[in-house]
Amino acid sequence: MAQTGLDSYFKVSERGSSVGTEVRAGVTTFLVMAYILFVNADILGATGLDPVAVAAGTALVAGVLSIAMGVIANHPIALAAGLGINAAVAFGLVLTDGLTAEGAMGVILWEGILVTILVVLGLREAVMAAIPDSLKYSIGVGIGLFILFIGLVNGGLVRQGGAIVEFVFPNSYAAGTTLVGVLIALVLMARKVKGAMIITIVLTTIVALILNVIDLPSSFSASVSFSTIGAVDMGNVFAEMGALAAILTIFTFMLTDFFDTMGTATAVSEQAGLTKDGKIPKLRELLLVDSLGAALGGLCGVSSNTSYIESSAGVAEGGRTGLTSVVTGVLFLVAIILSPLALLVPSQATAPVLILIGFLMVGLLKHIDFTDLEEGLPALLAVILMPLTYSITVGIAAGFLTHTLIKIVKGKAAQVHVLMWIVSAACLIYFLQDWLGAYL
16 A cells, blocks of 8 residues: 555656666665765865764755655655855855855855745746856856866865966875776766765775875764754855845855756756656746755755756666655665764865766856857856856856847847846946945
8 A cells, every 4th residue: 555655646657667666766866966975074164064064964954855856846856965056155155255154054045045936936937048058058167167176176186376276296195095086986987887976985085094194083983963054144245245245146156056956857857758848847846845955955054955967867767756856865864874974084085076077067068159259258257267266156247247248249239138137237346346345
């Protein structure tokens, strides 16, 4: 009876699957996503947050949201802390812009609330339609380069010396460990091994222990902690940046969540054969869960949570329903007990994962026509300025403003969507705010 109930609720048989297949698919999705527990702990740990608490919170939120996606939207899509956004939170908002960790999470909570409101009002698709495709792709590429650069720096293969960035030959055990990790990841990915990223982290951590890059603790005294939950300051961004810069920063993080989700939802739904006449079933429910994921991630101090393209691994195993996501979510909840291990995983073990994921994201470049000035130059500025300035906001603002300027110069101002006019004006004021503050 229990199996019949699951079959009926999730429409397992109707979608040509079985409960056993859905369970296997859910396990597969978890294995290819589990790396985020340690990568998120390492990245957000740079802000001073407790890595164990970050890992535990990451598992908790990913578990709850993946189960919600399965139960509410019935899609085989799992959620977890978004790579790129977490890096922008740590290295952009906190280490560059001077926000507190709690203030940075306040930005994520703000953008999650705004995205949720847009979904409820049915406006999320309208905002998506206002942004040119080339700029959407450039945001993904820019974040990919941002992640890749952070991986190189954290792994010791690239050194920042003031305004100079230089390659470091891996002549130390630490940098050598990173290089070994990259090679391990390359081999596993080339062989299409399931769970390549989490296996890379485990094997590279072992290499780090063998080479004494890290010391094996005599005992694991750390216990599971949820100290990041509720550690949010929604006013810090306004106090540190001023109203305009704060609003634009929140908006750019919101845009990042926008594009991530729509691309993932479209790709995974089509792969699972759920798309009908170009439409995704229960899209409103899917977007609602994803939007709440951003807010919940901020509220729990683990950065925005979003739909994962890695869910396609579960779909490739036959997953066709939300039961796949439920299984993945349950495994994330069980994985909470592993959070103390975050203290053992060094940056050299997570850096290879960041480098390879950055590489995968940069593949979106193929969708941008760089021979077209209108499309190529705004995209290029967005792509290159994100990693160079450690700021998603600067990259998006430069791209949007340049797009609108080129349209004006070429006599195509009528082609610019009204929302793009509004955003471009805000971007211009953002870049001029210091000058305006001095003379007004």
